[in-house]
Amino acid sequence: xxxxxxxxxxxxxxxxxxxxxxxxxxxxxxxxxxxxxxxxxxxxxxxxxxxxxxxxxxxxxxxxxxxxxxxxxxxxxxxxxxxxxxxxxxxxxxxxxxxxxxxxxxxxxxxxxxxxxxxxxxxxxxxxxxxxxxxxxxxxxxxxxxxxxxxxxxxxxxxxxxxxxxxxxxxxxxxxxxxxxxxxxxxxxxxxxxxxxxxxxxxxxxxxxxxxxxxxxxxxxxxxxxxxxxxxxxxxxxxxxxxxxxxxxxxxxxxxxxxxxxxxxxxxxxxxxxxxxxxxxxxxxxxxxxxxxxxxxxxxxxxxxxxxxxxxxxxxxxxxxxxxxxxxxxxxxxxxxxxxxxxxxxxxxxxxxxxxxxxxxxxxxxxxxxxxxxxxxxxxxxxxxx
Amino acid sequence: xxxxxxxxxxxxxxxxxxxxxxxxxxxxxxxxxxxxxxxxxxxxxxxxxxxxxxxxxxxxxxxxxxxxxxxxxxxxxxxxxxxxxxxxxxxxxxxxxxxxxxxxxxxxxxxxxxxxxxxxxxxxxxxxxxxxxxxxxxxxxxxxxxxxxxxxxxxxxxxxxxxxxxxxxxxxxxxxxxxxxxxxxxxxxxxxxxxxxxxxxxxxxxxxxxxxxxxxxxxxxxxxxxxxxxxxxxxxxx
Numbered sequence: 001x002x003x004x005x006x007x008x009x010x011x012x013x014x015x016x017x018x019x020x021x022x023x024x025x026x027x028x029x030x031x032x033x034x035x036x037x038x039x040x041x042x043x044x045x046x047x048x049x050x051x052x053x054x055x056x057x058x059x060x061x062x063x064x065x066x067x068x069x070x071x072x073x074x075x076x077x078x079x080x081x082x083x084x085x086x087x088x089x090x091x092x093x094x095x096x097x098x099x100x101x102x103x104x105x106x107x108x109x110x111x112x113x114x115x116x117x118x119x120x121x122x123x124x125x126x127x128x129x130x131x132x133x134x135x136x137x138x139x140x141x142x143x144x145x146x147x148x149x150x151x152x153x154x155x156x157x158x159x160x161x162x163x164x165x166x167x168x169x170x171x172x173x174x175x176x177x178x179x180x181x182x183x184x185x186x187x188x189x190x191x192x193x194x195x196x197x198x199x200x201x202x203x204x205x206x207x208x209x210x211x212x213x214x215x216x217x218x219x220x221x222x223x224x225x226x227x228x229x230x231x232x233x234x235x236x237x238x239x240x241x242x243x244x245x246x247x248x249x250x251x252x253x254x255x256x257x258x259x260x261x262x263x264x265x266x267x268x269x270x271x272x273x274x275x276x277x278x279x280x281x282x283x284x285x286x287x288x289x290x291x292x293x294x295x296x297x298x299x300x301x302x303x304x305x306x307x308x309x310x311x312x313x314x315x316x317x318x319x320x321x322x323x324x325x326x327x328x329x330x331x332x333x334x335x336x337x338x339x340x341x342x343x344x345x346x347x348x349x350x351x352x353x354x355x356x357x358x359x360x361x362x363x364x365x366x367x368x369x370x371x372x373x374x375x376x377x378x379x380x381x382x383x384x385x386x
Numbered sequence: 387x388x389x390x391x392x393x394x395x396x397x398x399x400x401x402x403x404x405x406x407x408x409x410x411x412x413x414x415x416x417x418x419x420x421x422x423x424x425x426x427x428x429x430x431x432x433x434x435x436x437x438x439x440x441x442x443x444x445x446x447x448x449x450x451x452x453x454x455x456x457x458x459x460x461x462x463x464x465x466x467x468x469x470x471x472x473x474x475x476x477x478x479x480x481x482x483x484x485x486x487x488x489x490x491x492x493x494x495x496x497x498x499x500x501x502x503x504x505x506x507x508x509x510x511x512x513x514x515x516x517x518x519x520x521x522x523x524x525x526x527x528x529x530x531x532x533x534x535x536x537x538x539x540x541x542x543x544x545x546x547x548x549x550x551x552x553x554x555x556x557x558x559x560x561x562x563x564x565x566x567x568x569x570x571x572x573x574x575x576x577x578x579x580x581x582x583x584x585x586x587x588x589x590x591x592x593x594x595x596x597x598x599x600x601x602x603x604x605x606x607x608x609x610x611x612x613x614x615x616x617x618x619x620x621x622x623x624x
């Protein structure tokens with residue numbers, strides 16, 4: 001099985017079986033849309049053979065593209081580049097595998113077949129930097145017929161094929177044909193509300209039932225692809241430990257404290273297991289209650305932090321939560337290390353919530369990531385249910 | 387609402403300028419003043435408070451910047467205010483090791499996706515007016531084909547209209563088949579066409595909303611200026 005290395009997507013794809021072809025179909029204008037190169041890099045790192053077919057930009061640019069993510073192209077002896085660019089623009093090339101006739105898809109087939117035959121049975125992935133360009137240069141029908149042959153050849157040598165495709169306004173008939181030709185189509189669109197990000201949706205997959213699954217992501221340089229949640233709010237009564245909870249999760253943190261009390265909205269970024277979330281801490285004093293709607297607007301989820309030794313505050317805490325309406329939440333039963341702290345089941349019962357209470361000791365970090373993981377899961381479930 | 391071209395009598399001909407948010411093709415053979423129209427359009431935008439985006443496929447942003455500074459001494463100031471952005475589709479391809487604060491480099495004219503997404507990143511400020519100077523579409527067409535560039539323009543012009551961008555695209559006369567030219571013209575709101583007729587230079591306007599005349603008008607090239615000399619109004623003498 002071939003992995004993409006993209007968090008969450010691999011879970012939905014359950015691995016790409018060799019012989020399968022997958023298209024990342026990107027809405028034009030999406031910032032940082034080159035997902036294929038991340039799949040290539042992941043497989044190179046795993047020691048698999050990676051074949052990168054470039055037709056849109058010079059092979060020299062591959063070095064730069066890699067360098068954006070602090071990857072050193074020279075490290076990968078298992079990388080082979082097929083140069084479909086230089087002949088197109090009449091530029092000199094130092095590459096071993098050159099597509100002599102970039103307007104003829106068979107020229108690509110020849111180059112690839114030669115590499116696959118010499119490969120010695122190693123599993124791998126062929127990544128095309130631009131399916132759209134192949135269609136434009138080689139003729140739509142001819143290109144797709146050739147690509148079908150390439151996909152078949154690749155399969156017989158234990159390879160999966162990955163294509164970046166920019167969904168320019170092509171004719172419907174062609175888009176339909178593309179959908180039929182490939183085993184999986186993954187659509188990438190732009191989402192712009194509280195923050196710009198990309199939404200990935202599995203439009204077609206013929207080896208499992210995860211069609212329709214989606215999540216939001218962003219490509220960060222140099223870190224790479226992260227499942228991205230632009231806003232999670234942290235609320236809770238005064239002194240319940242919200243700031244400590246955020247600090248325990250966060251990579252960076254902007255505190256707004258005065259004499260130990262938070263007096264404004266705190267912000268932190270959490271980077272954890274391929275997920276990145278922006279966390280906003282909202283102060284717990286009663287006087288901030290009327291502002292909750294505004295400060296918490298466009299949140300994708302809410303952490304409600306309560307002091308487990310102060311059940312008399314639970315009612316107020318619930319009122320805070322209600323202001324957010326129907327969005328994913330996790331109750332963090334904090335200060336479990338203090339005497340008299342109510343346990344999870346007790347907090348559930350007293351707050352009248354069915355599930356999603358996580359015990360924590362924010363001062364030591366205990367339970368903090370458990371709460372984060374649960375939150376991310378709930379947000380994705382919510383997004384997928386919509 | 388109109389965007390002045392910055393060439394006085396051309397603006398008269400256009401009854402004030404080209405309509406805001408429209409896209410106009412400047413279609414001309416080399417060396418007869420096409421670039422002057424593009425540069426004047428940029429300068430006039432700067433004077434009116436618009437931000438400028440240059441997309442350059444045939445020269446580096448540095449060269450363009452130098453040329454603009456020669457035309458207007460205030461250009462350096464505009465540049466340092468961040469009101470001029472360049473999408474340089476030239477330098478990386480010819481391995482010029484350029485850097486610049488206001489520049490996005492795109493490695494190849496085939497990489498239309500990068501060009502489009504780079505433009506989009508620059509036109510996000512709400513309420514802001516922009517002018518886009520795209521020089522030239524010919525390079526894009528030569529490296530791929532007119533249909534592909536047509537699709538690119540379809541997407542780009544939609545984005546520009548949504549984001550308050552008035553654009554000028556250039557295309558070189560004599561480099562393309564007629565069908566390619568028609569394909570591109572089809573997507574434009576107007577065309578300023580230029581030609582050399584014997585010893586005379588002429589231009590005419592197609593589309594661009596209301597104009598005074600759609601006939602060929604004589605013009606003179608004087609250094610970095612274009613001066614329309616032909617008559618397009620009663621009482622003027624050619």
